[in-house]
Amino acid sequence: MSVKPGSHAVDPEAAAEPSGPLFKDLRADGEPDITEIESLCVNCEENGTTRLLLTKVPFFREIIIMAFECPHCGFRSNEIQSGGVIQPRGCKTSIRVSTRKDLNREVVKSDSATVSVPELNFEIPASTQRGVLNTVEGLLRKSIEGLAQAQPQRYMVDPETAAKVAEFIGRLESLLDCETPFTFIVDDPAGNSFVENPCAPEKDPTMTVEYYERTAEHNEALGMNVSEQPAPEVDHVGTDEVMVIPSNCNHCQSPVEMRMKNVDIPHFKEVIIMAMNCEACGAKTNEVKTGGAISDKAKRITLHITSADDLSRDMLKSDTASIAIPEIDFESEAGTLGGRFTTIEGLLQQVKDGLSGDNPFAMGDSAVQQHSGDSFGDKMRTFLERLDKVMAGEIDCHFILDDPCGNSYLQNLYAPDADPEMTIEEYERTFEQNEELGLNDMKTEGYEQDDDDVKESA
Incomplete structure (x- = not known):
């Protein structure tokens, strides 16, 4: 393997100790960190050179750029692969599209994401469109162009099928006129896809985000062979x-x-x-x-924050809990921040870092798009200013921790006595909450009876 200026080879002994981030930002004032590997040319079967560059696309993800060149026959090729991290859970985002503004929503679609429109029984499989940064309208138009591309050949070979495809293309084009509302779903087992929320930082009433555990088929499709890895014993x-x-x-x-x-x-x-x-x-x-079982009832904890001292309370937020501060119109759905053992101030700081740092729609061209008269960036800055006042104890507000599993905790400074500023409410879970937690189909009793019935029927 030859190494040229601006490139490097990896020493096996040095590779044991990390010397820096694997994916680095591109900088104009320095040489790119390129690795060159000797590899086989598929054209002349001689040895050529593959150059690898691991870098980041700002506010999107990590990518691997590969370029091959053969000095013998002159053959060249290049390819981009995703180097993004697979999230702990999959993500399914559904929006109700009824206006032109909904069609203009930006969508970050990863390689593993599937896009579908249930009203038309239409689906874009993960393997047909690569990872892109586009809009709802852009993804649909790309599908229309793909279906129409081979129509002349279809009319020559199979006119009946071509007529059906033309009819379906017309139905897809009618969606772009917003004559009839429809549902647009982005389902990504890797959890690396996003759909723009024009109401951010407030909750979008037309958008639903669901997090789910991946199946064995999902893990296999993502290249995660977890079946052979022994689970850690705790x-x-x-x-x-x-x-x-x-x-x-x-x-x-x-x-x-x-x-x-x-x-x-x-x-x-x-x-x-x-x-x-x-x-x-x-x-x-x-x-x-x-570490315990799911509680019999759900729990909602409401704390009246009256001073900065209340922000230093310890709290445990499970991955099924949602948080809300009504006074600043803030709500975080379950699964957004994962499980956390921190303080109220620490949790709010994580919310602020997430909104101001890695939000793919808070900067660049997306920040200047108009939503309800105010730019996205202006609305985000206004919200972050109000959040700073809450973290400084300048706003008298209520902090609500709602957990359907009942596995969340907020420190009681007066324990074992009741806290006058904190209210703990236990309530029965709804059918929808039990369905999301997988409790409706869970059975923990009567297995022996079921086994006997199976044997008798056999």
């Missing part, structure tokens, strides 16, 4: 023992250690805390999983 971990699991950084893919520990929260229950600290890029993450 039953033997004591309360003072920290379990270390080798992993990779979610940001730069450098090797890191994921640490897990059981923690007993007073007046609550046992939880499992998982934390990661990357020495290469400085990224830090933490996640909390409850």
